[in-house]
Amino acid sequence: MLAIEAVNLVKVFGSFKAVDGVTLKVEEGVIFGLLGPNGAGKSTTIRMILGLLKPTSGSIKVFGIDVEDDRSSVLKITGYMPQHFSLYEDLTVEENMRLYASLYGLNGRETEERILELLDEFMLKEFKGRLAGKLSGGMKQRLSLAVALLHRPRLLIVDEPTAGVDPPLRRYFWEKFRELKKRGVTILVTTHYMDEAENCDRIALMSKGKVAAEGSPLEIKRLAYGGDIIEMVVAGNPREVLKETAAKVLDFEENGSYSRVRLLVPDASEYLIPLTRELEAYNVKVVRAYPVSLSLEEAFIRLTTGDGVSS
C-alpha cells in the first residue's frame, strides 16, 4: 500500500512556481528522504501533502484517503514536526503535551501514560515545567518530535528534524526513526545532512520545484555519476587495453611501473571480477581492484547544480 501518493503537485505563489509538477509515491513502512537545496520546495510539498496548503493543481492521497476530501481522517493517523518550532512558547512542556493529547482525543489514562513515556523517551522529564519558549534548540526539537508522536501516528512527516541539533542527539533521532520503522511507521523526512540521507530507504532529490532524481541512495549516486566507480592499481601502462573493455576511464595516473585508474561501470559488483579477468587476459597484471564508495553529498551537488544529469 502507498502511504503517500502525490501526483503532479503544483504550487504557485503569485507568479512564482514553488513546486512544479512533483509526483511522489511513498511505500508504507519505508523511510523516505526528501532532499534538495534551500528553496527547492520541500516544505511546500510537505505542507500540500498535509493539507496545510491547497495545491494549485495535483492530487494527494494518504493511505488511500484523499486529503482534500477527508483531511480529518488523515490527521488522525499522521504526525507532523514542522521545520520551525510551532508549539506554544508561553505554555510549559507538559501543558503543550496535554493540550495536544486532548486535541487528539486521548483519554485520561492514555494521556498520563503517553506523556510520561514520551517525557522519558525524549529526556524532557526535568524540564516539563519549563516554558517551551525558554527551551534550548535541541530541547525544542525533542519536544516537537514528542508531540508529533503523541497519538502514535502511522505516518510521520518531519521537516528538518535535526537542524541545529548536536551529533549525539542527531544519532538518537535516527535511532528513533529506525525503531518507528520497525513498528511499521512510514516516515517522510527532509534533511540537509547527507550522512542522514544514507539511512533512507528511498530518496527524492528536489531542485527548483521539481524532482530531479528518485531512488535508493545507491541509485541516486549511479544517476549522478552515470554508474559505479571502480579503482584499480595495475602494472605498466594499459591505457590502450582499457579502451577495449566495457569500462569508461575517468582518471588515469601513471606512477613508476604501476598505474592507478578510475573506471566507470554500470554496476560495480557485477563488473569488478569480469573486468579483472578481462584485463588479465590481455596480460595486464591487476594488483588491486575495489569499488569506490561515493558520497551522496557529491551526487547531490552534481544533480542539483549546473546542468548536470538532472533532466
Add this chain to the structure above:
Amino acid sequence: MMGALVALMIKDIKQLLRDPRSLLMVLLMPPAVMAMFVSGYGEERSEVPIIVVNLDEGAISWQLIELLRSSGSFKIVAYAPTMEAGIDLVRRGEAYAALIIPEGFSESVMKGYSTKIVTVLDAAYAMISELVWQAAVIMVQVFMKTASEMYGTFYIEVVRQTVYGPEVRSVDSFTSTILGVLLHLVPMSLIAVSISRERERKTFEQLIMAPVSGWQIVMGKFIAYALVTITDMVAVFGFAVYVLGVRVSGPPTVLILVSILLLLCSLSLGLLISAISRNQLQAYQAAIFFFIPSMLFSGFFMPVELLSPSTRAFGRVLPLYHFLRAFRNVQLRGWGFRDIVPECLSLLFETLIFLAAAIRLLKLRVD
C-alpha cells in the same frame, strides 16, 4: 469533541494571562480612545426633534413656531394638546424637549406684558438638552426683536425644566460612552489579533495538524476571552458606580447584563476580523477602522436620529447603537429589563451572526 474545546479554551486563557502585551492594551486603550474622542468631535449638527405644546389661542404664537421651525435647529415631530402629554412624549424618548407656549401668549405680547416659554428638556441627554436650551433662548430673542417692531415692547422669559432631573452630571452621561469604548474597542482589538498571532508565530500550523474543527478554535477563544474580559468589565463597572459615584437609576443587574451582551458581541466581531486577517497588524487596524464609524454613527456623540437617513440606517445595525440606547435608558431614565429587550435581542442576534461568519470564514490552512 468537548474535550478539545475545553483544552483550547484553557490554553487561550493561560496565554492571555501570560501575555503582558494584551494586559497592557486593556490598560492603555481607554485613554487613547478618549484622546480620539476629544479630538474627533466636530460633526455638523442637524435638527433636534422637539414637541410643541401650544396652549395659546391667538395667532402670534404661530409666528414663533414658524420661526422655530425654519431655524434649522429644530424639527417639530408632534404637537401635544396638554403640557402633561408633551412631557410624556419626552419621557418616552420621542423627542429631546417639549416647548410649551402658555395660555394668553398672544394677548400678553400685544399688550406688552411679560410672558414665558417653558422648555422641558430630557436631562438624560445632557449635551442635546444644552443645545436645545441655547437654541430656544436665541430663537426667542430673535422673535422678540422682530415682533416688537409690530406689537411694541414685551418680554418673554425662557424657563428651563428637566425630566429625569434634577441634573445629570457629565460623569453620569459619560459613563455609557466610556463603557462603550471599554466594552467594544478593547475586547474587539484584543481578540482580533488572536488568530493572526497564531498564524504569525506558526503555532497555527501545528494546531491545525491536530483534528480540530474551526468551530472549536473559534469558540475556544470566544469563551476564554469572554471569561477573562467579563471579570475586567465587572471591575470597571464597579469602579464607576462605587468609586466615581456614577448615578444609576435603573437596576444595576440590567446594566451589567447589557454590558455583558455588548462585550460578547464585540468579541465575536473581533473573532470575525481575526478569522479573515492575514497578520496581527492588519487585524488590529481593521478593528480600529471598524470602531471609528461605530463611534461616529452609533449615538456615541449625537443621537442617531440626527444623522442623515442612510447613515442612520447604518448606525442602527451597529452593536454600539443598541448598547448605548439600552444602557442610557436604564442608567439615566430608570428603565427596566422589559423596556430594553429589543436591544438585548439585537446584540445577541448579531453575536451569533458574527460567530457563525467567523467559523465559516476561518480557513484551516497556512496560505
